[in-house]
Amino acid sequence: MDEHHGLTERFVEHRPHLRAVAFRMLGSLSEADDALQDAWLRASRADVRQVQNLAGWLTTVVARVCLNMLRSRGSRREEPLDIQAADPLLGAASMGNPEQEVEMADSVGVALLVVLDTLSPAERVAFVLHDLFAVPFEEIAPMLERSPEATRQLASRARRRVKGAAPAPRVDLIRQREIVAAFLSATRSQDFQALITLLHPDVLLRADKAVMLTAAPVVVHGAEAVAKGAMAAMQRAQFTGPALLDGAVGLVMAPYGHLRVAITFTLVDGLITDIDVIAEPERLDRLNLTVPD
Template sequence: MDEQSRLTSRFEEHRSHLRAVSYRMLGSLSEAEDAVQEAWLRLNRADTGDVENLGGWLTTVVARVCLNMLRARETRREDSLETYGASPSAGREEAVDPEQEAVLADSVGLALLVVLDRLTPAERLAFVLHDLFAVPFEDIAPMLDRTPAATRQLASRARRRVKGAPPAPEADPARRRRVVDAFLSATRGGDFEALVALLHPDVVLRADPSVVPSPAPVLISGAVTVARGAMAAMQRARATRPALVGGAAGLVMAPLGRLFLVLRFTIEDGLITEIDVVAEPERLRALDLAVLDA
């Protein structure tokens, strides 16, 4: 057997595992196959003579490829939010047998895939690799340019979301109010650096479709990305006021006295980790609101 045939044989031993990792990361069989193919191409270009654990090496490669693909999705979503365009997934055609994908989705659990799609790319990578494939945090951390401890926190936050448990809220109402007031002040004043400083590096912003508008809810993540989106809405911020949203400090936008949208915040350790932009009429009517003094 020549060297190329030997390499092909060794790769095929790991193909099913790599596809399983990729599918749970991406939720799309066609994209998972693309990621596995990219791993194969990189294997062919690399010198793996000294690699003792080829399976681990390939898992790292395919995880990095998937992470880049997920981040590219986030960039398209960000462009959609800033330009008031359509959903990035609209019109995308899958070149995969729908029946084959349905079988794979059923084996993974469709509900899990839906929940995973709500995670940030970094959360998804940490959770999938550690919780579903038992990859140590020490091996995952370099993929994310994080420490093992920070990677563990990412997986923990993802785990809470997957299980439906709410994140630990900021317990001090006065501290929470200061963070929300600072967010509003930085947005109104166009102070990008101050805004980024208030946001957790992996902050997630979710917006109702009518905010953009778009065919589906918008999700963007990352402090810089979310801050950039807030800067794009700087003029709207002038019609925004502090409010109690369900008894916790938040923001309401009501130009000419007509309620347009509400911003609900999740704050942990003095940093904003989640922003929920509520604009659908039925969701607005369900909120308990009380305007605060600015």
């Protein structure tokens, strides 16, 4: 009983790290907590007296559970399932909490979650464990049933997808990111005057038919009209963050890591002259989406 109590305490101690690993693997807080519950059941049945690095061992257990969940996604639905019963190791506050889900997505980076969602399960595990949590390839390889060198190649392939090609040198990405971040902040805080200062007087906003479910694309012209429309649309926009879209800084909306809307901006002399809101699947598929540094 004392040994089990001690394991429980240590699992709770490592839980924030394990949850962070699981969330980056799965892109969903409720699925991450499912994985932790499964990992706890496995750990509680194991003999860990000879385990010298319990944090590393638990990370491996969680990673194996997540790998199985990723591989099974093709045969079941993709929306996360809520945990059915509270568990003292998980905490009731995390269960079915959309606000906490959004906070976690913001902290990780919405663009990163979108790109991770395009990777194969093996690529995702190799990249997340090695590049984000510094787990050696020699420890990752057995769970993927690959050699360390093959595992290194998986992570390298994933890394190229995450980083993408270098953007055109003429693009001032730092200034672009400042303006896009200010746009997101102003729309979220409903600061009309701050938003107006970012827009060219003749700014043009286009939203394709899938954005508003209209028969034709929506076109809005002029700073005041665009500002009002953007504030109304973005006030409740969750799971939204910066991304590189075809080499330029834009915004993506991606609930649970699944890309739904992309917003591109054209800047001239530090002002936004054009905004393109994209939701049609074929247009989203054509975008080269990568993670900003």
